[in-house]
Amino acid sequence: MSTMQFQRRDSPILALLILMVQVGLPSRVAGAEPDGEFAIFVGAKICLTCHGRHGTEDRCFEKSEPKHARAFAKLETTNAEHIAALSGVLGSPTQSRLCLGCHSTGADEGARWMAATFHTEDGVQCEACHGAGGRHVDLFAGGARPDSSDLLYIEEGDPWRCAACHQEKRSHRDVVKNGFALTNEDRLYKTPVDLCVSQDGRQLYVANEHADSVSVVDVESGRVIAEIRVGRRPQSVVLSPDGSTVFVTCRMSDELYVIDVAKLSTSWKTATGRDPHGIALDPAGTHIFVANTGEDTVSVIDVTDRREIKRLATGRSPWALALSSDGSTVYVTSVRPRGGKFRDPPISEVAVIDSARAIVTKSLDIPDAHMMMGIDAVSVREAMIFTLVRAKNLVPLTRLQQGWTMTNGIGVLWEDGRVDQILLDLPNDAFADPMDVAVTPNGKLALVTGGGVDAVSVVDIAKLFAFVRSKSDNVRQHVLPNHLGSAEEFVTRRLPVGANPRGVAVGPNGQYAYCVNALDDSISVIDLAQLSTTRTILLGGPTSRSELRRGERLFHSAAGTFGRQFSCRSCHPDGHIDGLTFDIEADGLGLHPVDNRSLRGIADTMPFKWTGTNASLFDQCGPRLARFFTRRAPFSPDELLALVRYMRTIERTPNRYRKPTGLTVAQRRGKAIFERTVANDGRPIPLTGQCRFCHRGAHRTNEAKFKVGTAMWYDGDINVPSDFRRANEYGELGTYVFIDAGLPGAEFDVPHLQNLMESAPFLHNGAAATLEEIWTRFNMVDRHGQTGDLVRQQLNDLISYLKSL
Amino acid sequence: MFVPETSRPQRPTECGIGLLFIRTSVYDFGFDHKGRRGILALCTVRLKSVGSLFVAAALLHMGWLVFASDSAGRSDGGQPAVFPDDSDRPDAQRVRAGRVILDRTIVFAQQPILSTEVDGSIATRRGDIPRGGRIVSWNPTSTSRRPTNLTAGFDSVGGFDISFDGQRILFVGTRGDDPAPAVWEMDADGSSARLITRGVGACVDAIYLSTLYLLLDEEPRNRVAFLCRQDGSQAPALYTCHRDGSDLQQITFAPRGVRDPLLLSDGRLVFSMSSPSGANDAKNTLANESLFTIFPDGADLFPFAGVHEDHARRGMAAEIMNGQVIYVTSNGLDSLGGGSLVTVSTTRSLRSSRVLTEVRTGFYHSPAALSAAEILVSYRHKQANSYGVYAFDPQTALQRLIYDSPEWHELHAKVLRPRHAPAGRSSGVRTDTRTGQLFCLDAYRVGLDRRDPDMGKRIKWARVVAMRPKTMTDAARRATGMRAVPASHETARSPVVLGEVPVEPDGSFFLQVPAKTPLQLETLDGKGGSILAMNSWFWVMPGERRGCIGCHEDRELTPPNRSVSAFRRRPMIPKLGAAPVGGDRP
Known part of the structure; x- marks a missing residue:
């Protein structure tokens, strides 16, 4: 007689005890780190001991149990791989918390909270709906009357709970019904994003973001002589001063890889901070500085010890680093502005690090600029040149003529700390998305890649400096940063290169420069004497363009915008955000400033726009985009499909606030608050006051719109009663409207909460600088969830949990 | 006098002798309209009248060479x-x-x-x-x-x-x-x-x-x-x-x-x-x-x-x-x-x-x-x-x-x-409205690199003038301060003051104006005196939201990235007589 047979016919308690003896008491098994406060997941087998087919509650299993149990197995199919790709999932769907959220049980809590009796492979189990049953089982096994108060019972009137997963997802429909499938090309593209040149100038080391590799290219023959596997999504490559080593940051795996040039293999690697991008080495090559874009720090790594020795605070989202010509200073640019007063002009920062002492000595404000993605030293003049974008996010986006939306240029950081900003745009012929800059060894030329315009601008540095210095202080401060046409004074040539040029490097003798064309899988070789592109080196990626690749090109190209002012990427670097709020024309001038939203993991999070106006990405990126942003002809249906599919594949980054083993105890407490149905005083919380009612499912959104009391002045043309305004005048920017109920324009899309912490500022208009402010400043009438009764520790726990999503 | 092609006198298909004259220099065979370099000029003269004979003779006299005859x-x-x-x-x-x-x-x-x-x-x-x-x-x-x-x-x-x-x-x-x-x-x-x-x-x-x-068009x-x-x-x-x-x-x-x-x-x-x-x-x-x-x-x-x-x-x-x-x-x-x-x-x-x-x-x-x-x-x-x-x-x-x-x-x-x-x-022009919006970010900006702070002390109002058919009486025009009609302008229309709106302390203003109408702007001081006035006309289309940086802005200048006070109000409709009347024109 098997155990299960015994369970059903005889005492369930006895059967449960036998099972526990066989597999060990759930709460005591290795691997589980329970906290007395919370139950652990025990698995369906334990539940079925009592609640089997003839048990006390069998409704769940009669029809749906077989399908639920097979849910995990579906993640192992080919279709699942395609769906995962269309959902921005990096890696296997069987390892993805997003996929496991509906295809398994307890994915949110993580392995730490699972007993040995629990198996993820069992798919959607009892505890997926009813909650972890460890305590319930403990009590039952201990002979006590089972306390079911911590278990969730599904009532007939709770279809919304099931709908969290049981709703059609476009990613699934695209694959299952529309036949979308990843192509071989999609798997084989290289997408080079940065490169460096060997000391003798004969080899190039190229970081291939999509291929997770570094290609070694022989310049003379134009052949790839080696491709070295590194971590996830390599970003920057730098050669050591002695030329023996190449350092590579990998932004998705938070690692620094070190490649032995002689052996053409990885010699060691070490962990960095979150989302590492730029690298710089001190003159001796003993310390490596790595910009951790995801956490606003720079890691200082000791090469000898091969470990990080300290982290330095920088501006928001540090990106590129460069060593001054005398080696004494490391300059760190940032791509997003620091948080400031609501709707104040953005200010980004350049951090100045003493390379010898590895300390931040200064932080320079760069007003009205962001997206400083490249920096290099002018060796003979003691100045730094960096790329920048000057957005017009505080001016209504009513027109594109004459640079009214986005301008692109460079900054000059002089030795005395003064910074000049000059545009590379011409009127109605912008230089969209300046990505990187490299200065020739003789300090005469600077090459700037224009990722959105497929070109390299060649800057005559002497002319640039003379031009800037010839201007009055007033002109340098107020005119040059905003003046189109200045580039004609110092840009010698705009060289056409391949699709989406990014990293650029100059050979040691200054004869040639090289830029990687990310979406061509190629390198353009630029003859600096002739100032022309002499040849193109192919890196071995597919030469054909898949649908996703076409979409990716559209996303990164400014060709679809009037005057080539910006691309989709201009506001969404790495598919993420630029940290700005914009005043879009559609909502009325000066009204409804909206926070930019990340595109990472955007699939299946409809509707779109903060007002939820657009039901799909096709609506979001179709005629409305053309009408209110690009002002050109909309994308054709084929282009739009390719673009939307590419956008869905933009990968989520790993959540760095979450331990690999799962939620911390504090986060688990926060989850309990997130899912609570009863307030601290014991009174039930209405359904619409519960966090999980709106923020449900794997994406934590019910794909609907609600009035949550976060409407503020300027949110649409709010018909505010005259008591609250003077003479047709709105209130102060960013102040809160208490009387939102019933007012038009006060309804907002329920945003998904994936990687929430990467998306600051928060709320529809970015008024909340931190998560805390959402509830402490902007939820005074408890309409955005019932949180008024939470004590400080509870709010901290809730926020800790939200960070883990 | 209109002469239809069919009745226009046809020239003979054979006209006898035609001479092709060429003028060259020793340098090259380019034709420079300025005569700065060697030239090649062509001229055909048909010997069909006394006048043409004179022309041919003149050309020969000036050194032109007869290159070929065109007798066809x-x-x-x-x-x-x-x-x-x-x-x-x-x-x-x-x-x-x-x-x-x-x-x-x-x-x-x-x-x-x-x-x-x-x-x-x-x-x-x-x-x-x-x-x-x-x-x-x-x-x-x-x-x-x-x-x-x-x-x-x-x-x-x-x-x-x-x-x-x-x-x-x-x-x-x-x-x-x-x-x-x-x-x-x-x-x-x-x-x-x-x-x-x-x-x-x-x-x-x-x-x-x-x-x-158009936004709502399918095709x-x-x-x-x-x-x-x-x-x-x-x-x-x-x-x-x-x-x-x-x-x-x-x-x-x-x-x-x-x-x-x-x-x-x-x-x-x-x-x-x-x-x-x-x-x-x-x-x-x-x-x-x-x-x-x-x-x-x-x-x-x-x-x-x-x-x-x-x-x-x-x-x-x-x-x-x-x-x-x-x-x-x-x-x-x-x-x-x-x-x-x-x-x-x-x-x-x-x-x-x-x-x-x-x-x-x-x-x-x-x-x-x-x-x-x-x-x-x-x-x-x-x-x-x-x-x-x-x-x-x-x-x-x-x-x-x-x-x-x-x-x-x-x-x-x-x-x-x-x-x-x-x-x-892709157009934002709408068919369901007859107005557009107009905003100025900084009326005190008077040049490429000059934002005149004194302007802030003087400019208090913005006046909107429209070119409209003459429908107002002379008395009404006088009462509203309508400007004189330039003689060169067509007489069927005349400029009419639509009204004034106050300029915000930061120099911005935000208006709702009639679409498809020639418009001019004029800034006024606190007494209604004109400070700056446009000499040219512009218009907005229905639903268009048109902005300018300032008065006499440099056309290659992009706007400074600032949130302006005018957007803290709804667009204002110019109100006739809002500004004081009686200021002197500069």
Whole structure:
């Protein structure tokens, strides 16, 4: 007689005890780190001991149990791989918390909270709906009357709970019904994003973001002589001063890889901070500085010890680093502005690090600029040149003529700390998305890649400096940063290169420069004497363009915008955000400033726009985009499909606030608050006051719109009663409207909460600088969830949990 | 007097002896209109009258050589192209082989000399199409030296355009009993002419537009634009409609009209419109005209070239193949509006003008793209009667004759070939409103690098003036402080003060104004005295939200990234009498 047979016919308690003896008491098994406060997941087998087919509650299993149990197995199919790709999932769907959220049980809590009796492979189990049953089982096994108060019972009137997963997802429909499938090309593209040149100038080391590799290219023959596997999504490559080593940051795996040039293999690697991008080495090559874009720090790594020795605070989202010509200073640019007063002009920062002492000595404000993605030293003049974008996010986006939306240029950081900003745009012929800059060894030329315009601008540095210095202080401060046409004074040539040029490097003798064309899988070789592109080196990626690749090109190209002012990427670097709020024309001038939203993991999070106006990405990126942003002809249906599919594949980054083993105890407490149905005083919380009612499912959104009391002045043309305004005048920017109920324009899309912490500022208009402010400043009438009764520790726990999503 | 083609006296098909005169120098065989270098000039004289004998004798006296006789004669009097040795040119092979410049068909308008010389005047021709004109096509490589008349059956034709696929021609013409010139479309071989506009007024010129996308439209709109005078107005305006003539929309509202529309490759429409010049306008009888752009929906009026430059008429713009626009600037000496050629870059059009030719020797008219190195242009020597078609090299200012008929003006030559369709436009113009919005970010900004802080102490109000039909009584006008009507303005309309709004302390203001109406702005001090006033007119389209940085802003300056106070209110409707009355004008 098997155990299960015994369970059903005889005492369930006895059967449960036998099972526990066989597999060990759930709460005591290795691997589980329970906290007395919370139950652990025990698995369906334990539940079925009592609640089997003839048990006390069998409704769940009669029809749906077989399908639920097979849910995990579906993640192992080919279709699942395609769906995962269309959902921005990096890696296997069987390892993805997003996929496991509906295809398994307890994915949110993580392995730490699972007993040995629990198996993820069992798919959607009892505890997926009813909650972890460890305590319930403990009590039952201990002979006590089972306390079911911590278990969730599904009532007939709770279809919304099931709908969290049981709703059609476009990613699934695209694959299952529309036949979308990843192509071989999609798997084989290289997408080079940065490169460096060997000391003798004969080899190039190229970081291939999509291929997770570094290609070694022989310049003379134009052949790839080696491709070295590194971590996830390599970003920057730098050669050591002695030329023996190449350092590579990998932004998705938070690692620094070190490649032995002689052996053409990885010699060691070490962990960095979150989302590492730029690298710089001190003159001796003993310390490596790595910009951790995801956490606003720079890691200082000791090469000898091969470990990080300290982290330095920088501006928001540090990106590129460069060593001054005398080696004494490391300059760190940032791509997003620091948080400031609501709707104040953005200010980004350049951090100045003493390379010898590895300390931040200064932080320079760069007003009205962001997206400083490249920096290099002018060796003979003691100045730094960096790329920048000057957005017009505080001016209504009513027109594109004459640079009214986005301008692109460079900054000059002089030795005395003064910074000049000059545009590379011409009127109605912008230089969209300046990505990187490299200065020739003789300090005469600077090459700037224009990722959105497929070109390299060649800057005559002497002319640039003379031009800037010839201007009055007033002109340098107020005119040059905003003046189109200045580039004609110092840009010698705009060289056409391949699709989406990014990293650029100059050979040691200054004869040639090289830029990687990310979406061509190629390198353009630029003859600096002739100032022309002499040849193109192919890196071995597919030469054909898949649908996703076409979409990716559209996303990164400014060709679809009037005057080539910006691309989709201009506001969404790495598919993420630029940290700005914009005043879009559609909502009325000066009204409804909206926070930019990340595109990472955007699939299946409809509707779109903060007002939820657009039901799909096709609506979001179709005629409305053309009408209110690009002002050109909309994308054709084929282009739009390719673009939307590419956008869905933009990968989520790993959540760095979450331990690999799962939620911390504090986060688990926060989850309990997130899912609570009863307030601290014991009174039930209405359904619409519960966090999980709106923020449900794997994406934590019910794909609907609600009035949550976060409407503020300027949110649409709010018909505010005259008591609250003077003479047709709105209130102060960013102040809160208490009387939102019933007012038009006060309804907002329920945003998904994936990687929430990467998306600051928060709320529809970015008024909340931190998560805390959402509830402490902007939820005074408890309409955005019932949180008024939470004590400080509870709010901290809730926020800790939200960070883990 | 109108002379239909069928009744016009035909010249004999054989006219006896024709002499071809050539003038050369020892240096090379280029034709420099300025005579600065060795030249090759061609002139055909048909010995059919005493006058022509005198001309031939004069040419011989001046050192011209008789090169060949042309005894074959042609019914249209056209002259074949004969070219110098161009072995260094990219098309040298073609030139040597066939002694022709082009291997493609060109289309041009032929305008009888008599009709324009006798009763033509600038004012008349701006509103009327030349009588007896026709559109012809001619292929230099063909055996026939006679151009093909594409508009047989039409009494007269005006401006025309070739479709982007090179298959159709859009033109203005009159045919039959309807004297009002209308817009027609025909196949490129002249067949299948079909009427597009009917009863909309007197059309002058027509061009194809790129696709226009409106937010609520399921399908893009393929439209055409045409110049037209409606209701007896002397000021032609640009209109657009579908290719079937439906959905007529007026897109320019300049009080003195516009002319010479051109669609740029980036989707903007360039046209000529009167504007204040840098010189003293009072000394000039000729209207100063500069080039402006709008989008095909009529929105976003913006200066393009010639603004605040010397007093002249600028027009006939053409985009050529190296990112340049060439236009003609005229001082009124040529009755057809010909003048010198000026080039600007499409990017820095306000700062890059360069004069290519001068009018010492002759007049240029209606340039068009030809190749990367050359343009097509009509040219008439000062002493000559008619325009002929030339290939002109903007870099060297050398030109070569392609076709000339002494009895016709050959104008508006274009190569018949497909071209890239200019960029489409997604429009925010709406049909459900009659107003637009207007905002100024900083009225205290008075120059490129100057934001006058004293302005903040003085400017208190912004006044909106509209050009409207005269409907108010004189007393009402006086009461509202309406400005005087300039004598040069048409009398059917007059400027009317719509009202004033307060300027925010930071210099910003935000207005709601009537759409499709010529408007001007004026800043006032606290007593209602005028501080700065616009001299030119602009308009907004329904639903358009139009902004400016400040007064006298530099057109290459982007706005500073600042949130302004004016947006803390709803757009204000100008209120008549809001500002005090009685201030002095500066």
